[in-house]
Amino acid sequence: MKKTLLPPLIPLVVVTLMAEFLVREGFVRAYLVPAPSAVLRAMMDSRMELVQALLSTSAGALTGFVMSALTGIAIAVLLSSSRGVQRAFYPYAIFFQTVPLIAVAPLLVIWFGFGIQTVIASAFVASVFPVIANTLSGILSTDPPLRDLFKLYGASPLVTLFKLRLPAALPQVFTGLRVSAGLAVIGAIVGEFIAGGGLGSVVEIARTQQRIDKVFAAVLLASLLGLGLFGLINLLSHLTLRRWHASEQAQ
Amino acid sequence: MLHEVGHARRVTSTISRGVAVQLEGVRRVFDHNHVVIAGMDLRIETGEFLAVLGPSGCGKSTLLRMIARLAEPDAGQIRIEPKGERFQTAFVFQDAHLLPWRNVLANAALPLELMGEAKPERDERARAVLEQVGLLEALDRYPAELSGGMRMRVSLARALVTEPRLLLLDEPFAALDEITRFHLDVRLRELWQRRGMTVIFVTHSVSEAAFLANRAVVLGKSGGAIKLDRRLELPAVRDNELRGDPRLGKEMRLLLGAIEE
Numbered sequence: 001m002k003k004t005l006l007p008p009l010i011p012l013v014v015v016t017l018m019a020e021f022l023v024r025e026g027f028v029r030a031y032l033v034p035a036p037s038a039v040l041r042a043m044m045d046s047r048m049e050l051v052q053a054l055l056s057t058s059a060g061a062l063t064g065f066v067m068s069a070l071t072g073i074a075i076a077v078l079l080s081s082s083r084g085v086q087r088a089f090y091p092y093a094i095f096f097q098t099v100p101l102i103a104v105a106p107l108l109v110i111w112f113g114f115g116i117q118t119v120i121a122s123a124f125v126a127s128v129f130p131v132i133a134n135t136l137s138g139i140l141s142t143d144p145p146l147r148d149l150f151k152l153y154g155a156s157p158l159v160t161l162f163k164l165r166l167p168a169a170l171p172q173v174f175t176g177l178r179v180s181a182g183l184a185v186i187g188a189i190v191g192e193f194i195a196g197g198g199l200g201s202v203v204e205i206a207r208t209q210q211r212i213d214k215v216f217a218a219v220l221l222a223s224l225l226g227l228g229l230f231g232l233i234n235l236l237s238h239l240t241l242r243r244w245h246a247s248e249q250a251q
Numbered sequence: 252m253l254h255e256v257g258h259a260r261r262v263t264s265t266i267s268r269g270v271a272v273q274l275e276g277v278r279r280v281f282d283h284n285h286v287v288i289a290g291m292d293l294r295i296e297t298g299e300f301l302a303v304l305g306p307s308g309c310g311k312s313t314l315l316r317m318i319a320r321l322a323e324p325d326a327g328q329i330r331i332e333p334k335g336e337r338f339q340t341a342f343v344f345q346d347a348h349l350l351p352w353r354n355v356l357a358n359a360a361l362p363l364e365l366m367g368e369a370k371p372e373r374d375e376r377a378r379a380v381l382e383q384v385g386l387l388e389a390l391d392r393y394p395a396e397l398s399g400g401m402r403m404r405v406s407l408a409r410a411l412v413t414e415p416r417l418l419l420l421d422e423p424f425a426a427l428d429e430i431t432r433f434h435l436d437v438r439l440r441e442l443w444q445r446r447g448m449t450v451i452f453v454t455h456s457v458s459e460a461a462f463l464a465n466r467a468v469v470l471g472k473s474g475g476a477i478k479l480d481r482r483l484e485l486p487a488v489r490d491n492e493l494r495g496d497p498r499l500g501k502e503m504r505l506l507l508g509a510i511e512e
Contacts, residue, residue, distance in 0.1 A: 145344040148321050152342055153365035153413075163365075167352050243393040244351040 034213040039220065042213035050202065054221050057188050057198035060116055061225065064123025065184035069177060071124075072131025077161065079132070080139040090136075097129035101187060105194040118195035119188050126187025127180035134176030138169025171244075174237040181229035189222055199225075268447035269298035270339065270416045272318060276327035279313050287313045288475035290327065293468065297332075300443055300450045302460035304506060305470030311453040314475065315342070315419045318451065331417065341415035343423045347402035349394040349409075355381065356390040359408040366413070373412075380408045383442065400431035407435075411442065418443075420452045424459070433491060436462055440489045457510070461502040462489060469509040479509035 016036045022028045023035040030038070043050060075093070079086045105122055112118040142165045150160045192200020199218045206214035272295040279288040287310040295301050303311050316322040318329055319342050331339075341362075349358045356374060359381050363373035381387055384404040394402055403424060410418060420439075424432040440463055443450050454460050460467050461483060469479040483502050485493070493499055 143348060145348045150365060151321060152319060153362045155365045159365065244395055
């Protein structure tokens with residue numbers, strides 16, 4: 001544990017100290033980059049507001065993420081059901097991914113109003129595609145001999161899906177979920193820029209007030225939220241897959 | 252008299268454990284023009300242990316997949332006699348191909364589970380067959396925690412758990428080290444003798460084919476042409492003593508000669 005925590009901590013401490021020094025000595029203007037100590041002070045001063053905002057953003061991001069996970073896996077299962085279905089619909093899934101979220105966000109406000117629904121929708125739109133893509137590729141790459149084995153004993157497509165294809169796809173499902181967790185936080189913040197609420201609003205308001213220290217404090221919290229979600233998925237993945245792989249065993 | 256009756260019954264039951272396989276003009280083409288098997292005729296008798304030898308790409312695996320009904324011949328037909336129940340065929344692949352999220356017991360019980368057998372019965376049958384392959388102490392271990400040889404034994408147990416009448420093996424021990432392979436050869440032969448099923452064993456190891464089989468078929472490089480079909484003149488009981496036996500050496504030379512012809 002110590003060995004994995006220590007190396008990334010060293011650059012953090014060095015960069016923080018350097019930033020503090022550069023800002024204090026006037027090499028960098030404080031209204032462009034705040035001193036780390038100022039960010040910390042802003043965090044303490046507005047802690048109630050920030051905690052509230054963090055909770056609100058977390059709720060939006062997490063709800064959107066869970067929806068992405070569930071619908072993403074369901075869509076991947078449907079797409080995997082036949083090559084025809086896949087050919088017909090997969091291009092739209094990709095198209096969905098390439099639509100710039102920031103351009104769609106105003107539309108979401110029109111549809112869902114100024115509130116958490118828009119934030120959830122935005123988090124969902126941002127994070128659903130990696131779940132679909134990874135789950136689909138996992139389901140489609142099932143070991144052919146194992147498919148033969150299920151066929152040999154007369155397993156129905158549904159039984160094969162639940163007893164072979166989905167469990168076999170789990171490592172790739174988790175890969176998708178890890179990517180999508182970070183995207184859900186981004187989506188939630190984008191939603192909040194437009195619809196209001198949460199850390200997005202804090203950033204937006206602090207910016208107009210020239211409170212760069214508070215902007216940084218909110219951004220830091222948003223990153224920590226993404227990191228927390230990522231860690232949660234990693235933990236889940238480890239608990240689920242630990243007996244599968246020799247590599248996980250060794251750790 | 253009584254003894255004779257008992258003996259006769261035992262022989263009858265042994266015979267009924269296997270099936271005969273009849274191939275008539277079987278043809279299989281890949282990608283419209285690559286002929287893998289061009290009209291093969293072959294009969295495998297009930298309870299026979301047949302080794303199929305040949306170079307890579309000669310259609311050995313395709314042949315097995317067609318007999319297992321995992322692929323259809325483009326022409327000709329494959330008959331299994333007697334027709335019997337649906338799940339009388341078992342297949343052992345080149346690698347163990349276990350489900351990594353299931354322990355040894357659940358992996359061996361998988362075929363019965365897919366066939367709809369209740370959990371207590373299938374676990375009991377899986378436990379019995381795992382005992383036969385010497386894995387009783389590893390029931391709740393996971394594939395990642397097993398050696399290659401142990402994994403292959405689970406794979407063998409999974410194939411035998413349904414008490415198949417026809418066992419198809421596609422180079423099953425090729426990836427294992429020689430000592431492990433020797434052990435598994437002996438064990439497979441014992442299992443065959445005890446159960447009396449028909450076995451078709453595809454391999455490109457001449458020594459393994461000669462050691463295991465009662466009959467060996469050597470396929471040519473293309474089209475699945477049969478270059479040699481020979482009943483091996485070796486004792487019924489095969490153990491590691493036989494490995495240095497001149498009779499085994501003679502059979503191996505014959506098989507090798509046919510391959511290199």
